[in-house]
Amino acid sequence: MGCLFCNIISGKTPSTKVFENDKVYAFKDINPQAPFHVLVVHKDHIKNIDELNEKNSCIMSDIFLAIHTIAQQEKLDKGYRVIINNGTAAGQVIWHLHVHILAGKDDLGPMLVQ
Ligand code: AMP
Ligand code: ZN
Secondary structure (H helix, E strand, O other): OOOHHHHHHHOOOOOOEEEEOOOEEEEEOOOOOOOEEEEEEEOOOOOOHHHOOOOOOHHHHHHHHHHHHHHHHOOOOOOOEEEOOOOHHHOOOOOOOEEEEEEOOOOOOOOOOO
8 A cells, every 4th residue: 555656756656757856757648638737746744725734745746846847858938837736626636746847749638628
C-alpha cells in the first residue's frame, strides 16, 4: 500500500521522468488527456492544498518554479494549462498533492466541460 506518488518519487514504481531536482519530481501521466500531460509533485508528501500552512507553503513555490523550468525545457511556447484537482468533488484520486501540466494543442478547449 502506501502512497503511489511517493513510490514513484523513490523509484519503487516506474515512471517516465521529465524533470527532477532536490525538491520536485515530474513525470508523464499514464493516461494523458492532451499530447503533453505531465504531473508535478513535491518530494514532501502532503495530501492536497487543504494541508498547506505557513510552515510548508514553500511546497507550492518549489512546484511552480519547477513548472516554469519544465515549460522552457519542453518548449511549451504556445502556452499550457495547470490544474490541481483538490478533493473528491474535483476528481482528486491520488492523495499526494500534484499539479497537472497540459499542453501540445493550439487550443486546449474550455476550462470545464459544459
Ligand atoms: P487526480 O485525478 O488529479 O488525482 O489525478 C491523478 C492522475 O494520476 C491521473 O491523471 C492518472 O492518470 C495519473 N496516474 C495514476 N497512476 C499513475 C502512474 N502510475 N503513473 C503516472 N500517472 C498516473
Ligand atoms: Zn505521497
